[in-house]
Amino acid sequence: MNASARPPNETTPLCFSINSPPFNYNTTIPSAYFSAIFSTLGLSSNLIALVVLLKSFQRTHSRSRSSFLIFLCGLVVTDFMGLLVTGAIVVTFYVTHFNWRRLDPHCHFCNFMGMSMVFYGLCPLLLGASMAVERFVGINRPFARSASMSKSRAAAMVMMVWVFAGAVALLPLSGVGSYHMQFPGSWCFLNISSEGSDLLFSLLFSTVGLLSLGVSFVLNTVSVVTLVKVCCGQDGMQRRRDYEVEMMVQLILIMVIASICWCPLLTVLSGTRLKVPLLLLWLRFATWNQILDPWVYILFRRAVLKRIYPRMDWSRGSIMSLYPSFSGTLRRLTRSSLGGAQEADPGGGKVEDTPHPVKGPPPSL
Numbered sequence: 001m002n003a004s005a006r007p008p009n010e011t012t013p014l015c016f017s018i019n020s021p022p023f024n025y026n027t028t029i030p031s032a033y034f035s036a037i038f039s040t041l042g043l044s045s046n047l048i049a050l051v052v053l054l055k056s057f058q059r060t061h062s063r064s065r066s067s068f069l070i071f072l073c074g075l076v077v078t079d080f081m082g083l084l085v086t087g088a089i090v091v092t093f094y095v096t097h098f099n100w101r102r103l104d105p106h107c108h109f110c111n112f113m114g115m116s117m118v119f120y121g122l123c124p125l126l127l128g129a130s131m132a133v134e135r136f137v138g139i140n141r142p143f144a145r146s147a148s149m150s151k152s153r154a155a156a157m158v159m160m161v162w163v164f165a166g167a168v169a170l171l172p173l174s175g176v177g178s179y180h181m182q183f184p185g186s187w188c189f190l191n192i193s194s195e196g197s198d199l200l201f202s203l204l205f206s207t208v209g210l211l212s213l214g215v216s217f218v219l220n221t222v223s224v225v226t227l228v229k230v231c232c233g234q235d236g237m238q239r240r241r242d243y244e245v246e247m248m249v250q251l252i253l254i255m256v257i258a259s260i261c262w263c264p265l266l267t268v269l270s271g272t273r274l275k276v277p278l279l280l281l282w283l284r285f286a287t288w289n290q291i292l293d294p295w296v297y298i299l300f301r302r303a304v305l306k307r308i309y310p311r312m313d314w315s316r317g318s319i320m321s322l323y324p325s326f327s328g329t330l331r332r333l334t335r336s337s338l339g340g341a342q343e344a345d346p347g348g349g350k351v352e353d354t355p356h357p358v359k360g361p362p363p364s365l
Contacts, residue, residue: 015107015114015188016100019181032094035186039087042291046080049294052301064138067154068247071131072297074158075124075254079290082120086187089113093186100181107179110188111172114179117189118169118205121262124289125212126161128258131251132219139223139230139244168208177201182279192269192279206269209262216255224248246301253296261289 053076057069092098104110134154172178172190177198180191190205191198227248265282298304 013101013105013107014178015104015110015180017180018191019183019185032091035087035090035094038287038291039083039091042083042087042287043080045291045294045298046076046083049297050076050080052298056301065243065247066151067134067138068131070151070154071127071134071158072250074155074161075127075131076294076297078120078123078127078162079293082116082123083287083290085116086113086120090186100185110181111179114172114188114190115169117187119165120290121286122165122168122205122208122212123161124293125209125258125262126165127158128251128254129212129215129219130157130161132216132223132255135248135251136219136223139226139248168204171201171204177204187283189283202269206266209266213255213259213262213266216258220248220252220255224252250296250300253300254293257292257296258289261286261292 050073053069053073057066057073060066060069100110134157175197177200178191179188182189190201192202193199227244265286268278268282
């Protein structure tokens with residue numbers, strides 16, 4: 001794979017011991033354009049999402065909504081910095097074609113990029129799991145949450161996620177795993193091997209990522225079921241849950257995007273040596289997570305949906321009431337667990353649900 005032979009007495013740094021530049025590959029003009037457009041699209045999307053979230057945070061008066069927005073802001077900042085750091089290195093390589101061994105003879109730069117890839121890869125998955133925990137507690141244990149969760153607590157949880165992901169990314173510097181140059185020489189990543197500490201680090205990375213997705217799936221499923229029961233219950237019209245439904249829709253979409261983008265890469269980090277095109281494909285697939293995430297916050301807001309469907313009455317009733325047939329089906333399915341949300345009259349009929357008056361529209365993003 002190497003384009004030129006190295007002197008026999010030259011000591012090869014660890015990060016170049018498997019793949020050593022320069023490599024033999026064809027022209028990289030399409031790759032340069034692809035990387036530049038890819039990075040620009042992701043950075044601009046996250047900037048727009050950050051502006052939207054900051055404006056929403058200033059307008060909101062709900063404590064639970066403020067905590068959720070802090071998590072979203074942390075996720076946007078992480079995605080933005082991940083694209084900025086890794087994208088700048090990749091685009092620079094394709095434009096200048098620098099030789100990593102000459103520029104970085106002691107592997108400091110390669111280790112930095114490898115740590116960035118691991119850190120900015122784990123953070124979105126861990127933050128998604130943290131948001132799932134926050135929503136689970138907020139929906140299923142609202143009173144306990146109101147006493148324990150605050151803006152400072154949410155910010156502290158975001159910082160804890162960053163610290164944990166940073167600690168994992170630093171493990172190869174302490175001897176657990178290693179970062180290596182990857183073909184075609186534009187990036188460094190953990191060494192996917194079936195031996196020793198490299199296998200341990202690969203399994204740790206994939207296990208943390210898959211556990212985060214699993215926790216998100218379980219807790220989000222329970223939260224959705226609980227929220228459906230509340231919306232379809234007798235007090236569903238009185239307890240306005242539009243903003244909670246909106247947050248859960250956004251969180252479900254974040255989870256689905258992360259699962260689709262990251263599962264192929266996480267599941268193959270089992271110690272088997274991958275073919276180069278396949279590894280590049282899964283990596284680019286995972287990077288789409290940082291581009292698609294911000295559009296969830298930008299598009300899936302009631303303020304945007306009002307403009308898309310201006311004729312629809314968004315100020316009256318719950319979001320669930322917008323779909324009466326679906327709402328009726330869910331009400332029948334959850335009636336038994338609601339403990340008498342609808343009671344049978346002596347004549348064999350059923351008493352119709354009486355909607356409670358709505359006091360005012362809830363806050364929205």
